[in-house]
Amino acid sequence: MDKEPTFFDFAAEVGLTKHLGGLGATEELIELCHIGEGKYVLDVGCGAGVTPCFIAKRYGCRVVGVDISEGMIERSKERAKREGVADRVEFRVADAQDLPFEDDLFDAVITESVTAFPEDKQRAVNEYARVTKPGGYIGLNESTWLKVPPPPEVVAWASQEVGASVKPLTSDAWAGLLEGAALREVIVRTYEINTQNEARGVLRRYGCRGMLGVLGRILSLYARSPAYRRFVKEVREGGLTPENLDEYFGYGLYVGRK
Numbered sequence: 020m021d022k023e024p025t026f027f028d029f030a031a032e033v034g035l036t037k038h039l040g041g042l043g044a045t046e047e048l049i050e051l052c053h054i055g056e057g058k059y060v061l062d063v064g065c066g067a068g069v070t071p072c073f074i075a076k077r078y079g080c081r082v083v084g085v086d087i088s089e090g091m092i093e094r095s096k097e098r099a100k101r102e103g104v105a106d107r108v109e110f111r112v113a114d115a116q117d118l119p120f121e122d123d124l125f126d127a128v129i130t131e132s133v134t135a136f137p138e139d140k141q142r143a144v145n146e147y148a149r150v151t152k153p154g155g156y157i158g159l160n161e162s163t164w165l166k167v168p169p170p171p172e173v174v175a176w177a178s179q180e181v182g183a184s185v186k187p188l189t190s191d192a193w194a195g196l197l198e199g200a201a202l203r204e205v206i207v208r209t210y211e212i213n214t215q216n217e218a219r220g221v222l223r224r225y226g227c228r229g230m231l232g233v234l235g236r237i238l239s240l241y242a243r244s245p246a247y248r249r250f251v252k253e254v255r256e257g258g259l260t261p262e263n264l265d266e267y268f269g270y271g272l273y274v275g276r277k
């Protein structure tokens with residue numbers, strides 16, 4: 020019997036992935052990682068390819084995007100062609116915990132809402148550090164417990180809301196992973212979630228036309244896939260957002276230098 024599709028299979032199908040803080044958080048991470056013209060950048064867990072294309076277009080960098088999902092890599096390649104940056108952006112399937120690159124290759128390695136997923140997070144961060152040039156930067160945007168311990172309803176909501184069993188860490192634990200990879204000059208910035216800004220952030224990242232395309236693909240998937248209809252039902256039944264969510268659940272930018 021075929022395996023039940025996962026949240027990320029659906030996200031790849033509709034071509035929509037996101038991270039907390041939207042494009043504004045990407046711009047901040049880019050600045051903290053000193054990404055600019057002429058830099059060679061790796062985006063691990065690139066999803067639908069929005070950030071690699073944005074960096075290539077806006078900053079004139081050469082960018083590699085990797086993702087564990089083949090579907091995401093297909094969407095990313097389509098995006099790069101559509102946005103006219105296919106000559107500067109390359110995509111390939113790879114696991115964050117085992118990157119297929121030589122040591123000391125990239126000026127900066129970034130991940131946005133990715134490192135929360137691998138089984139062995141330290142191994143993933145060690146890999147980011149290994150493929151970064153000495154003096155280069157590693158930047159993470161990851162979901163974060165702002166206050167611990169989070170109550171059970173918040174833990175339940177966090178994993179159900181993203182539909183991908185995300186397991187946030189505290190900011191100390193995220194910073195500890197960077198330090199564990201022998202990175203220095205570690206910067207930590209944590210943020211609460213603002214629901215309106217999040218919605219605006221997605222719109223800004225994909226644009227009105229892009230969002231219409233996504234909506235069309237969601238409706239088409241809903242119409243033809245019983246598995247997707249089951250998934251939507253399960254997410255709906257997951258319950259309302261807990262009132263105290265913002266107190267506990269947010270995101271952080273974590274940057275270190277090799």
Ligand SMILES: C[S@@+](CC[C@H](N)C(=O)[O-])C[C@H]1O[C@@H](n2cnc3c(N)ncnc32)[C@H](O)[C@@H]1O
Pocket residue numbers: 027036037038063064065066067069070085086087088091113114115116130131132133136137
């Ligand atoms: C929440 S999405 C974020 C995607 C993208 N960074 C963005 O901001 O739109 C998480 C992505 O991480 C990818 N992912 C999960 N585990 C991974 C791993 N071990 N190695 C590489 N990518 C992974 C998923 O396939 C998915 O595309």
